[in-house]
Amino acid sequence: MDRQLLKTEPTVSSSGLEELVDLWREVLGRPEVHPDWDFFDQGGDSLAALRLCSRLQERHGAPVPLPTLARARTPRALAQALKRPVCFRHLQPLLRRPGETTLVFVHPLGGSTEIYRHLAGLLPGDSIGFQAMQESEHPSVEAMAERYLEELQACLPTGPFHLLGLSLGGLVAFEMACRLARSGRRPGQVVLLDTAVPGHGRPLPCLGRSRSLQGLLRGAQRVAHHTETLVRQPAGTRLDYLRCVLGRACRKGAGTIGRSLGRTGLPAVPLTAREDYAPGVYPGELLLLRARHQVPMLRVHRALGWEGHASAVRVVEIPGLHGTSLLEPPLVGNVAAALGDLG
Numbered sequence: 001m002d003r004q005l006l007k008t009e010p011t012v013s014s015s016g017l018e019e020l021v022d023l024w025r026e027v028l029g030r031p032e033v034h035p036d037w038d039f040f041d042q043g044g045d046s047l048a049a050l051r052l053c054s055r056l057q058e059r060h061g062a063p064v065p066l067p068t069l070a071r072a073r074t075p076r077a078l079a080q081a082l083k084r085p086v087c088f089r090h091l092q093p094l095l096r097r098p099g100e101t102t103l104v105f106v107h108p109l110g111g112s113t114e115i116y117r118h119l120a121g122l123l124p125g126d127s128i129g130f131q132a133m134q135e136s137e138h139p140s141v142e143a144m145a146e147r148y149l150e151e152l153q154a155c156l157p158t159g160p161f162h163l164l165g166l167s168l169g170g171l172v173a174f175e176m177a178c179r180l181a182r183s184g185r186r187p188g189q190v191v192l193l194d195t196a197v198p199g200h201g202r203p204l205p206c207l208g209r210s211r212s213l214q215g216l217l218r219g220a221q222r223v224a225h226h227t228e229t230l231v232r233q234p235a236g237t238r239l240d241y242l243r244c245v246l247g248r249a250c251r252k253g254a255g256t257i258g259r260s261l262g263r264t265g266l267p268a269v270p271l272t273a274r275e276d277y278a279p280g281v282y283p284g285e286l287l288l289l290r291a292r293h294q295v296p297m298l299r300v301h302r303a304l305g306w307e308g309h310a311s312a313v314r315v316v317e318i319p320g321l322h323g324t325s326l327l328e329p330p331l332v333g334n335v336a337a338a339l340g341d342l343g
Helices: 004-006 016-028 046-061 065-069 073-082 113-122 141-155 168-182 211-232 235-250 256-262 332-338
Strands: 090-097 102-106 127-130 161-168 190-193 280-294 310-321
Touching: 016 046, 016 073, 046 065, 046 190, 065 073, 065 090, 065 211, 073 211, 090 102, 102 113, 102 141, 102 168, 113 127, 113 161, 113 332, 127 141, 168 280, 310 332
Parallel strands: 102 127, 102 161, 161 190, 190 280, 280 310
Antiparallel strands: 090 127
16 A cells, blocks of 8 residues: 555645535436535435445545544535545544534543443543554654544534543543643533543552562453453454564564554554653543442552643543453443533
C-alpha cells in the first residue's frame, strides 16, 4: 500500500459540486438530487456510502475516508470538505443519533473504539471515535493527542463536543483537552472512564518489601489484559494473537507488545505510552467514573490521583471492575446513567 495516499484527499474542481450531485443520483438511484440533501436521509446506508467513496476514488485517484462522508453528508458539504487536504486515518464514525453535541471516544490500550458502541447507543448525539495509531508510528500519549486533534478540528471546526476515554483513552482525552484549552477552545465535558494518573496506586504495606509479590501482581494485571483482548478478537485471529504474545514473552528485552501484534495487523499501543506520560493541569472540570472494585492489593485514592490536575474533579462510582466489561451489558447501563446529562 502507498502510505502517501493516506495523507491526502482528492480536491474538487469548480465543477465538483455538479459532479457530486451526479454521483449522489447514481449511487442512490434517484432522478433528482439537491446539493443540500443529506445522503443518509435520502436512503443511503453503509454499503451505499462505500460505493460512493469507491466511485470518488476512481475519479480522483485518492481515497475518501468514510468519516469524511459521515460528517459532510450533502454534496455541497462534501465539496467543501474535499478541498481541505486532511487525512482521517484514525477518526471513525460510531453511531448516528439525534442530539446537539457530538461524543468523541478515544480508544483504550487495545486500540479499538468498537467497545464504545453499546454506550454510544444509550446516549444522545452523534458518536465518533479514534482508533489506535500503527505501532510503526511510535505512539506516545502526546503524539496521539496531537494527531487526533488535527483530525478532530478538521471534522468539527465548530459546535460542541465531549471527550470520553477508558483507561489509556482517558489519558489521551485529557491531553487533548489540555491542548484545546491552550488554544482557546474547550470540550463540553472531559470524561475519564476509570482512568488513573500514571504511577498512581501504591502496594499495600504487606507488599511493600516483597518484590516477588509486586511482580506477581503486575503479571496478573497483564494476564487479565491479554485475556480480555483475546476474547474480543475474531475467531480466526485468536491463535495468531496468542502466538505473538507468547513469542514476545519468550524474547527477553523485547520492546513493546505492539511489535508483536503488528505482524498480525492488529492495532496495539505500547505499554510504555501510559507509563511515560506526565499529565499537566486542565483548567476545567474532569468527570471521573471510577469502578467500585479496583485492582486487589493496591491502595488507590478516590480520585485515582487526579487531584491537582484540574480545576475540579467530580468522581462518580459505578459498579464493576476496571476494564472493558464496564462498557458491556448490563454494566454499561450504569455508565450511561452517570452520563445522563450529556447531550
